Structure formats: C-alpha cells, structure tokens
Amino acid sequence: MKNQELIETDFLTIRKHTEAICAPLEVEDYVPQPIADVSPPKWHLAHTTWFFEQFVLIPFSPGYRIFDEDFAYLFNSYYNHAGDRVLRPNRGLMSRPPVREVMRYREYVTGKLSEMMRLQKLSDEVLDRIVLGINHEQQHQELLVYDLKYILGNQPTFPVYGTEFHTKPKGKGDFLKFEEGIYEIGFAGDGFCYDNELGRHRVFLEAFELSDSLVTNGEYLEFIGAGGYQNFDYWLDEGLHFIRKEGITAPLYWHQKDGEWWNYTLGGFERIDLELPVQHLSFYEAMAYAAWKGCRLPTEFEWEVAAAQLDWRQLWEWTNSAYLPYPGFKKVAGALGEYNGKFMVGLHVLRGGSVATPAGHSRITYRNFFHPSARWIFSGLRLAR
Numbered sequence: 001m002k003n004q005e006l007i008e009t010d011f012l013t014i015r016k017h018t019e020a021i022c023a024p025l026e027v028e029d030y031v032p033q034p035i036a037d038v039s040p041p042k043w044h045l046a047h048t049t050w051f052f053e054q055f056v057l058i059p060f061s062p063g064y065r066i067f068d069e070d071f072a073y074l075f076n077s078y079y080n081h082a083g084d085r086v087l088r089p090n091r092g093l094m095s096r097p098p099v100r101e102v103m104r105y106r107e108y109v110t111g112k113l114s115e116m117m118r119l120q121k122l123s124d125e126v127l128d129r130i131v132l133g134i135n136h137e138q139q140h141q142e143l144l145v146y147d148l149k150y151i152l153g154n155q156p157t158f159p160v161y162g163t164e165f166h167t168k169p170k171g172k173g174d175f176l177k178f179e180e181g182i183y184e185i186g187f188a189g190d191g192f193c194y195d196n197e198l199g200r201h202r203v204f205l206e207a208f209e210l211s212d213s214l215v216t217n218g219e220y221l222e223f224i225g226a227g228g229y230q231n232f233d234y235w236l237d238e239g240l241h242f243i244r245k246e247g248i249t250a251p252l253y254w255h256q257k258d259g260e261w262w263n264y265t266l267g268g269f270e271r272i273d274l275e276l277p278v279q280h281l282s283f284y285e286a287m288a289y290a291a292w293k294g295c296r297l298p299t300e301f302e303w304e305v306a307a308a309q310l311d312w313r314q315l316w317e318w319t320n321s322a323y324l325p326y327p328g329f330k331k332v333a334g335a336l337g338e339y340n341g342k343f344m345v346g347l348h349v350l351r352g353g354s355v356a357t358p359a360g361h362s363r364i365t366y367r368n369f370f371h372p373s374a375r376w377i378f379s380g381l382r383l384a385r
C-alpha cells in the first residue's frame, strides 16, 4: 500500500516550493512570453494547479466545485482529451486573470486536495494520479527557472535573481573506460518513473569512453576562437542552417563587451567563468564541438550505463539518441497517455539533471527530451569516444 500521509506531505512541500522559486520576481515578471517556448511564470503557477484540479479533484472528489470554469481553457497545455485551450504562443497575452487570482486558485486547489487526502482513504489509482501531479509540478519548477532566466536575461538591465541555480567547477576531464557487453536499460524498481522509462530491455554496446566532466566555458571558448562557428565541416546541415539563420556565434546569454566575453547568469551580468561547464547549448552546437574535438556525444544507453561513475547533476547532457519508445512502450488511455508518448518524433534525449532540477526528481533512467535547437534549457555536453 502507498503511504498516503507521506504523499500528502510531499504534495504540500512541492506546492510551496513552486511559489518559493517565484518569490524573487516582481509582479510584472510573471506575465511576459518573449518566445513561444518560454511560458510566463503566472501560467506555470496556474497550469500545475489545473493539472491537480482536472485529473484528481474533478474525477475523484465528489461535490468538488471548480474554481473558475474558464481556467481549463486558459491553462490546459497540450491535452487534446481535456478540450480546447489558448494557443501556446498566446500565453503571454493574458494579462487576466491577475497574478493574485492565480495565487488564490493555487491556495484553493491545494486546500481542497489536502482536505481530500486527510478525510478519505484514497485508492492506489488516485494516489498514483497525485504522485504524477507532484512529478509534473517538479518538471514545471525546472521549466520555470529556464523561463524566468530567459525573461530576466532579455531585459536590457540584466536584473539579479539570486545564486540558487549556479553550477560548480568539477572533474578533471579524464576519459573513463567501459567494456563492451550487453547491458540492461530502463527503469526497474518500485518508486515513481515516467512511462517513457519503462520497458527495461537489453542493449549491446561496443566498448566506449566517456569524459568524467562536462566541457567548460574555457574549452568552449577555444572552439569559438578557432572559428568553430564558421567552419561548416563541424556542423550537421540542419545545425548550420539554424546558426546562420539565427545569427548564432556563441552560447545563449553570451555577450561581447570591450573585447571580452560576458554572460547573463541568474546572479546578474558577469564575466565568463572559464572553469564552469558551458551551458545553454543547442544539440547542434554540442555536436559541432564534439566533432571539432574528434569526439562524439554518448548515446543515452552509454550514458545510463556510465551514470553511476559520473558526477551528473550540473546540466542536462545532450545525447546523440533520438527520443523513441522503448520496446513494449504502452501509453495509457485518455489524457494522461498524452504526457510523453506523442512527442516521440524529431526530438533528442538529454540525460542526467541540472542545478534547476528539484531535489528528488532525478534518476539515472530519466529521459528528458527537447528539440535539437533548444538553448534556453539548462543543457551542457560531455564527450564520448
């Protein structure tokens, strides 16, 4: 049996944590959507609440009164089973409901769900939904950090958020060796995992080597200095088109000032720290750097096999693995089947976790996935050969 009391404690902690991430923001910071990928903080606060209302309270709490009938339309993200919704690029156009109303919505749903957990003995089905909602909110906590960094990092004044999500220098850059063999990949155990980690299966890997550390800003600067962004030889064709079209010549948030490289960090506008891992790279840039070094990116399987020997909670690590279903992948019926499976085309897997990943939300089998052009995520790279 699942421990309902522990789940309730987790639920309350996670709800507070989302609000704590927003605490350094001014009310005006909650609304903008500077690019389609970046959702307004207000939207994250409301959407994670809607998830619990839509998938737990409405179906399983008899007599539950919906907070506001319009909110499903405003705060559904991509669940076709859950009806019509505001188009993604229009999330930042909503000046209403005001932030204070969204905070009231949060308080109302948190209160109703914790009351339900206190007063009723819930079935495993309901508890599983709540645990999914908790993990969903944790995923959004990380997205919230990416998004508020993009919002603040595109202000002409580069405002300071704080030092909570800073990376640290680590590792020596030695290559670790791994034997050829048949390895088991995918989730095994009793705890929570997403459906895309299931279908534990065997893969054969040739012998490989993986660096014990992430590529640093200093190392990446050498690539820039060597004309890496200009030499077509290092780039995938799609990547070359992307950087040329977007005018990209350095990682996101890097700026040249008086002949020196600076970057926006959540701590403000700072000189590049050469020792820190290079951050905010697209898959294309990671691939080009690896090609320049005569190396490659690991596959997600190599990463998973090596994970126990790596220091891996700094930045999500691009792998050269397409985001595809594992053997026997099954999606559940209804809206929650839309959570992961429908994105299994055209995206790449990142493994590990980042300084913005909430505590307790990492696993070596966790498969993160983004479009190869994504740069606002907390991504880095580790070389393989």
Ligand SMILES: [Fe+2]
Residues within 6 Å of the ligand: 047, 077, 136, 140
């Ligand atoms: Fe979501």
